[in-house]
Amino acid sequence: MTEVRVRILAADSMGVRSMATIVEAGGVKIAIDPGVSYAPRRYGLPPHPRELERLEEKKELIYRELMDTDIIVITHYHYDHYLYHDDEAEYYKNKILLIKDPRHSINVSQRIRAHRLLKKMGVENIAKDIHILDNNVYEIDKGLVIRGSPPVPHGPDGSKLGYIAMVLIECCGERIVHASDVQGPISRKALEIIAEWQPTILIISGPPTYFAGLKVEEEQIRQGLNNLSLLAEIVDVLVADHHFARDLKYLSYLDQLRKINTRVLSAAEFMGLPVELLEAQRKLLWEKDPSDNNRAS
Numbered sequence: 183m184t185e186v187r188v189r190i191l192a193a194d195s196m197g198v199r200s201m202a203t204i205v206e207a208g209g210v211k212i213a214i215d216p217g218v219s220y221a222p223r224r225y226g227l228p229p230h231p232r233e234l235e236r237l238e239e240k241k242e243l244i245y246r247e248l249m250d251t252d253i254i255v256i257t258h259y260h261y262d263h264y265l266y267h268d269d270e271a272e273y274y275k276n277k278i279l280l281i282k283d284p285r286h287s288i289n290v291s292q293r294i295r296a297h298r299l300l301k302k303m304g305v306e307n308i309a310k311d312i313h314i315l316d317n318n319v320y321e322i323d324k325g326l327v328i329r330g331s332p333p334v335p336h337g338p339d340g341s342k343l344g345y346i347a348m349v350l351i352e353c354c355g356e357r358i359v360h361a362s363d364v365q366g367p368i369s370r371k372a373l374e375i376i377a378e379w380q381p382t383i384l385i386i387s388g389p390p391t392y393f394a395g396l397k398v399e400e401e402q403i404r405q406g407l408n409n410l411s412l413l414a415e416i417v418d419v420l421v422a423d424h425h426f427a428r429d430l431k432y433l434s435y436l437d438q439l440r441k442i443n444t445r446v447l448s449a450a451e452f453m454g455l456p457v458e459l460l461e462a463q464r465k466l467l468w469e470k471d472p473s474d475n476n477r478a479s
């Protein structure tokens with residue numbers, strides 16, 4: 183029986199905005215959401231040079247990993263989840279793409295970005311095959327199946343940020359679920375789908391706690407944290423990262439979840455790397471190291 187390997191290439195706990203994940207199963211290499219970005223402004227400050235360096239490092243890693251990738255999954259069209267520059271089109275060449283439906287259950291900005299990716303970047307002409315991820319079952323062979331969820335909200339129900347599709351990869355007794363920007367999930371619908379999928383490994387974004395009472399209502403954040411703890415009860419391994427890893431209190435949220443399931447991890451810990459919350463620490467980084475010239479130190 184072949185084994186399954188899961189590697190998270192980049193994530194907020196590694197100092198960039200991302201949930202880029204590689205799953206190798208049944209002789210097939212799958213890249214989920216291979217993109218990376220940073221917050222243009224945080225605490226009123228631009229990214230610190232250390233964040234920009236990390237971004238470049240992670241981008242290079244994603245490029246390298248995509249060279250021998252067979253399938254690319256895109257759960258939605260936000261810049262931290264796919265490659266979108268013209269000169270990056272080559273990375274989609276000869277790949278099988280499983281993509282969030284670019285026409286249905288999509289908001290205007292993501293629809294435009296999807297159109298740009300497929301038409302202007304020409305990805306629809308150079309990819310080997312393109313399939314809609316939403317509500318789809320992609321059976322590679324009897325031992326390896328990729329399922330896409332129905333579209334679920336990017337955070338709370340009715341969010342202006344649109345929809346995402348979650349992914350389940352079944353192989354060799356493992357059920358790996360990648361739930362990108364569901365934010366906990368805040369939505370009951372997303373929670374029910376994930377619970378039904380019965381993940382052995384769940385990689386998920388936590389709620390944007392740093393927006394509590396600002397862009398997202400506190401009640402919704404509580405809902406996201408609550409739903410995340412429900413999932414901690416039913417999965418073997420829970421990698422909870424992304425939105426709430428932009429908060430200095432992130433590790434204390436993980437500690438709370440570990441009271442329910444000892445195998446709750448940040449993506450960095452999952453990969454055996456130190457947790458580096460560069461965006462959350464941006465203010466401290468600029469205070470400590472205000473000059474670009476100091477960046478080598």
Ligand SMILES: [Zn+2]
Nearest residue numbers: 260262263363
């Ligand atoms: Zn995201």
